[in-house]
Amino acid sequence: MKNSSQPSPPKLFSHLYIERDVLDHPQSQMIRRKFADSQVILIDHYKEVFNRPSQSFAAQSHSKKLILARKEGKFLHEGSQYSDGFGHEQFFYASSVKGCLYDCDYCYLQGLYPSANTVLFVNLEDVFEQLRPYLGKVTLVATSYDTDTLAIESLTHQTSMWLDFADQYENLYLEIRTKSANIKSLRSIFPNPRVTLAWTLSPQEIVDRYEHATPSLEKRLGAVAEAITLGWKVRLCIDPVIYTEKFAILYPELIEQIFRTIDPEAIEHLTLGSFRMSQSHLRSLKKLRRSDVAFYPYIVRDEMATYPEAIETHILETLLAKATQYLPKERIRTWQRQS
Amino acid sequence: MIYLITALDAEARPLCEYYRLKRDTSLPYTLYRSEEMVLLVSGMGRTNALMALSALLGWRIPEDKDILINIGICGAPLEYRIGEALLIHQILDGDRRYYPDILYSHLLRETSMRCVDTPQSLCGDYPVDMESSAIFQAASRFFKLHQMAFLKIVSDHCTPELVTKEGVMELLRSHVDTLDTLISRLRAIQKESSFFSADERDTIDVFKTRFTKSQGDALEDALTYFRFRNKGKFPPLNLLIPNSKRERSLLLEELIATLTA
Numbered sequence: 001m002k003n004s005s006q007p008s009p010p011k012l013f014s015h016l017y018i019e020r021d022v023l024d025h026p027q028s029q030m031i032r033r034k035f036a037d038s039q040v041i042l043i044d045h046y047k048e049v050f051n052r053p054s055q056s057f058a059a060q061s062h063s064k065k066l067i068l069a070r071k072e073g074k075f076l077h078e079g080s081q082y083s084d085g086f087g088h089e090q091f092f093y094a095s096s097v098k099g100c101l102y103d104c105d106y107c108y109l110q111g112l113y114p115s116a117n118t119v120l121f122v123n124l125e126d127v128f129e130q131l132r133p134y135l136g137k138v139t140l141v142a143t144s145y146d147t148d149t150l151a152i153e154s155l156t157h158q159t160s161m162w163l164d165f166a167d168q169y170e171n172l173y174l175e176i177r178t179k180s181a182n183i184k185s186l187r188s189i190f191p192n193p194r195v196t197l198a199w200t201l202s203p204q205e206i207v208d209r210y211e212h213a214t215p216s217l218e219k220r221l222g223a224v225a226e227a228i229t230l231g232w233k234v235r236l237c238i239d240p241v242i243y244t245e246k247f248a249i250l251y252p253e254l255i256e257q258i259f260r261t262i263d264p265e266a267i268e269h270l271t272l273g274s275f276r277m278s279q280s281h282l283r284s285l286k287k288l289r290r291s292d293v294a295f296y297p298y299i300v301r302d303e304m305a306t307y308p309e310a311i312e313t314h315i316l317e318t319l320l321a322k323a324t325q326y327l328p329k330e331r332i333r334t335w336q337r338q339s
Numbered sequence: 340m341i342y343l344i345t346a347l348d349a350e351a352r353p354l355c356e357y358y359r360l361k362r363d364t365s366l367p368y369t370l371y372r373s374e375e376m377v378l379l380v381s382g383m384g385r386t387n388a389l390m391a392l393s394a395l396l397g398w399r400i401p402e403d404k405d406i407l408i409n410i411g412i413c414g415a416p417l418e419y420r421i422g423e424a425l426l427i428h429q430i431l432d433g434d435r436r437y438y439p440d441i442l443y444s445h446l447l448r449e450t451s452m453r454c455v456d457t458p459q460s461l462c463g464d465y466p467v468d469m470e471s472s473a474i475f476q477a478a479s480r481f482f483k484l485h486q487m488a489f490l491k492i493v494s495d496h497c498t499p500e501l502v503t504k505e506g507v508m509e510l511l512r513s514h515v516d517t518l519d520t521l522i523s524r525l526r527a528i529q530k531e532s533s534f535f536s537a538d539e540r541d542t543i544d545v546f547k548t549r550f551t552k553s554q555g556d557a558l559e560d561a562l563t564y565f566r567f568r569n570k571g572k573f574p575p576l577n578l579l580i581p582n583s584k585r586e587r588s589l590l591l592e593e594l595i596a597t598l599t600a
Contacts, residue, residue, distance in 0.1 A: 010442060010443060010444045011444070014441075014444075015428065015441065017438075039428060039449050041428055041429050041438075041451065043429075043436070044436075048436055048438075049438055052438060052484060053479065054479045054480075054482070054483050054484050055440065055483065055484055055485075056440075056483040056484070056485055058530065059440070059442055059483065059485045059528060059529075059530070060440065060442060060485070062442065062528070063441075063442035063443070063528075245600070286560070289534060289563065291567060292563075292564045292567035292568050295560045295561070295563045295564035295567065295599075296564060296599060297557060297560065297561060297564075297595055297596075297599050
């Protein structure tokens with residue numbers, strides 16, 4: 001072979017797969033304008049691309065494509081046992097996006113989806129229709145559950161649309177969980193006290209090792225500080241904690257670093273939780289063989305893989321001891337397997 | 340290994356010359372080989388392509404680092420220049436659609452393509468060929484979608500009667516550099532085929548025979564964890580294995596704890 005040049009990294013969303021039915025949807029048109037150089041491929045249904053057999057999640061992670069589709073059926077799903085519903089009468093998550101721009105080695109999406117590509121359902125108006133009948137009761141909706149909606153906000157404007165919707169319904173609480181530092185869209189919106197922005201924070205060494213393509217800890221903390229200044233309610237999540245040989249140094253230092261930047265009084269909660277995953281997702285992660293996270297000797301009970309109880313307790317005790325130097329215990333939420 | 344698939348001998352000949360491939364008679368199909376490349380001439384049409392490629396891939400099963408390129412001529416509407424090389428991102432065949440993953444940057448024109456039964460005298464919306472869907476179907480049983488590519492060179496504007504053997508050879512000859520570049524791009528995104536070396540694999544497999552299936556799986560996980568955390572290193576597995584079941588379990592527990600500490 002004469003030519004052995006290395007290719008330049010492919011452009012993000014170099015290919016737009018668009019369902020024929022949504023080609024003329026305003027959001028599709030806006031995205032096409034934004035990615036004017038991308039290849040546009042017309043498809044009948046997103047599953048013919050997203051669910052193809054023989055895809056490589058690992059290879060696709062370096063060259064993600066965007067699929068624009070119309071969601072049929074249920075947008076809303078009941079919250080799972082792996083997450084916290086914060087005591088609301090009803091807890092749903094909305095799946096208006098499949099797949100995430102970020103590429104975290106510990107993420108269950110690698111086990112959940114056959115593809116690393118992103119599916120954006122452009123008919124968000126239908127979620128709101130589905131949600132309205134529930135809003136007679138106090139309801140929490142996690143809008144960024146199987147994705148990171150803030151990370152692609154400049155592309156989708158979905159967070160802004162959710163915030164506009166939440167303004168109209170007093171029983172509706174939103175949780176927008178993110179690792180993004182992109183809060184530009186929040187600057188022009190009056191903060192809603194029923195909306196919580198939840199940032200996942202990890203030590204920079206963990207970010208470097210496992211949270212590929214995500215903003216640095218410093219940038220996330222900058223976004224947190226700005227959101228607080230703007231008047232938004234903020235929760236911080238040190239979750240999932242990844243246990244490494246340097247755990248006892250990295251994570252207490254993280255808490256110190258957080259509260260050097262952020263006033264503890266200004267945050268609603270701090271959430272602490274160690275890595276956990278359903279056994280079936282963990283099996284899929286192992287098949288991908290992308291990172292050591294999948295191969296730790298977890299304890300599997302009731303289909304859930306967690307660190308052995310002694311390590312899980314050590315993680316929580318260490319972090320609680322540190323966190324309570326800054327926050328009262330009642331504002332710290334922890335996830336631990338119920339024994 | 341690089342798998343090149345053409346339909347016609349005229350398409351194959353310039354590639355054989357360029358890559359210095361030698362005839363191989365291992366299969367009842369026209370096959371050319373070098374150390375790192377195998378070229379199959381499938382014959383025209385879906386059925387020929389499906390049978391020939393299935394025979395080749397069953398005979399020589401691809402590995403994670405291998406790639407497959409279907410290269411050949413196609414008819415196309417007027418908007419495509421004669422001699423233009425096209426990289427196919429969607430293959431349409433009746434109601435079926437196939438999508439190779441293009442995960443590398445390139446300078447080729449991308450397009451959809453229809454796979455049809457016979458040479459076309461009437462141009463439709465997309466370029467046409469007669470093998471791509473069958474090649475995709477057979478290949479996707481053995482390759483991941485990012486390991487294969489479909490490179491087509493426009494030979495005519497739906498005037499197949501004007502296509503000559505010499506013309507086809509000239510078209511292919513003029514695109515050997517295009518093929519070379521595509522090969523290097525495709526190869527650059529393939530992962531290492533094995534996580535452990537062959538020797539390490541043997542050691543692990545022998546060691547695992549002394550334990551139950553689930554113990555063996557746990558050990559393999561711990562070794563993988565260790566390898567991720569200690570690039571290039573492999574722990575010694577020459578421990579004396581006790582005969583007692585209980586002692587074996589204890590030994591394994593200790594080993595896993597050490598590997599994942």
